[in-house]
Amino acid sequence: MSDRVLYLEPCAFAGFPLDPADHLRTDETWIAERLADDNSLFVVFHNQKPLMDVSDKKLPMPGFLDCSQIPEEALATAVFMGLLDKHAVFAVELGNCISEEEATGDTAKFIDLRNVAIQLLHEEFSPLPALLGKAKSLLDWHTRHGFCAVCGVATEIGNAGYLRQCPSCKAQHFPRTDPVVIMLVYKDDKMLVGRSPGWPAGNYSALAGFVEPGETLEEACRREVKEETGIEIGKVDYIKSQPWPFPSSLMIGLFAEAKTEEIILDKKEVEEARWINRAQAKMLLLTGGTDDMRLAPYSIAIARHLIEQWVAQRD
Numbered sequence: 285m286s287d288r289v290l291y292l293e294p295c296a297f298a299g300f301p302l303d304p305a306d307h308l309r310t311d312e313t314w315i316a317e318r319l320a321d322d323n324s325l326f327v328v329f330h331n332q333k334p335l336m337d338v339s340d341k342k343l344p345m346p347g348f349l350d351c352s353q354i355p356e357e358a359l360a361t362a363v364f365m366g367l368l369d370k371h372a373v374f375a376v377e378l379g380n381c382i383s384e385e386e387a388t389g390d391t392a393k394f395i396d397l398r399n400v401a402i403q404l405l406h407e408e409f410s411p412l413p414a415l416l417g418k419a420k421s422l423l424d425w426h427t428r429h430g431f432c433a434v435c436g437v438a439t440e441i442g443n444a445g446y447l448r449q450c451p452s453c454k455a456q457h458f459p460r461t462d463p464v465v466i467m468l469v470y471k472d473d474k475m476l477v478g479r480s481p482g483w484p485a486g487n488y489s490a491l492a493g494f495v496e497p498g499e500t501l502e503e504a505c506r507r508e509v510k511e512e513t514g515i516e517i518g519k520v521d522y523i524k525s526q527p528w529p530f531p532s533s534l535m536i537g538l539f540a541e542a543k544t545e546e547i548i549l550d551k552k553e554v555e556e557a558r559w560i561n562r563a564q565a566k567m568l569l570l571t572g573g574t575d576d577m578r579l580a581p582y583s584i585a586i587a588r589h590l591i592e593q594w595v596a597q598r599d
């Protein structure tokens with residue numbers, strides 16, 4: 285087993301590796317020149333799956349294309365991602381332009397982004413999932429926001445992909461991020477873990493839920509835990525956060541101290557919840573768990589970081 289301490293690293297999809305150069309997004313001349321520049325690099329997606337270069341059998345890498353390989357239609361909706369040294373980097377979605385087979389071959393394939401992140405982060409932290417994740421979230425937002433939410437007219441892309449403008453009512457629409465609280469609930473030497481309906485049998489993790497309008501993070505945390513498990517929360521501490529591009533959430537990781545222990549489940553939200561003590565949690569993490577219980581088995585999820593950190597702090 286490696287001596288890697290996962291929770292001391294940024295989470296998967298954090299650590300965006302480019303200079304965002306956001307002052308250049310409104311420079312339409314510069315953006316137009318870079319879209320036609322052979323030195324520009326294009327991160328390519330097909331139905332939200334990034335194109336990966338798989339010629340190195342060990343690790344897939346983003347398969348950057350140049351502008352000559354991008355259909356005109358996709359160039360018109362390219363999103364500027366930033367600068368990599370002197371190269372402008374754009375993201376494009378090809379799903380509406382060409383078939384998956386046309387853009388792939390023996391050395392290039394479109395791969396689900398979760399799968400890509402798991403492979404890239406298997407041995408050490410990589411910032412590449414952050415580039416692909418941000419690109420995916422932005423491209424997906426454009427795909428789903430083609431019409432004005434105010435008047436229904438088709439909107440137009442602006443600011444190199446960071447705006448949609450309505451030509452009729454002039455409303456401006458900006459890419460959204462949905463905040464989600466994810467909390468490790470603890471009391472004394474015990475932590476609370478739960479499983480949602482539909483998860484693989486035996487998988488348990490931290491509780492989570494969307495922040496509602498008008499709520500602080502603390503209030504969202506207390507409401508979600510009370511709704512799902514009947515447990516009352518007192519102190520709430522912020523730990524770390526994670527962009528989660530499925531489609532565009534921000535996971536806000538918290539430690540939440542319980543004031544009560546009795547579990548009253550809302551089975552629609554949480555199929556089962558249990559208190560486990562630190563020694564049990566540590567053993568489940570070390571061994572990978574049993575058929576009966578595995579703790580946050582996906583290392584790319586912030587839940588794993590929160591659980592490992594809480595267990596380590598109690599040592």
Ligand SMILES: [Zn+2]
Binds near residue numbers: 435436450452454
């Ligand atoms: Zn409008």
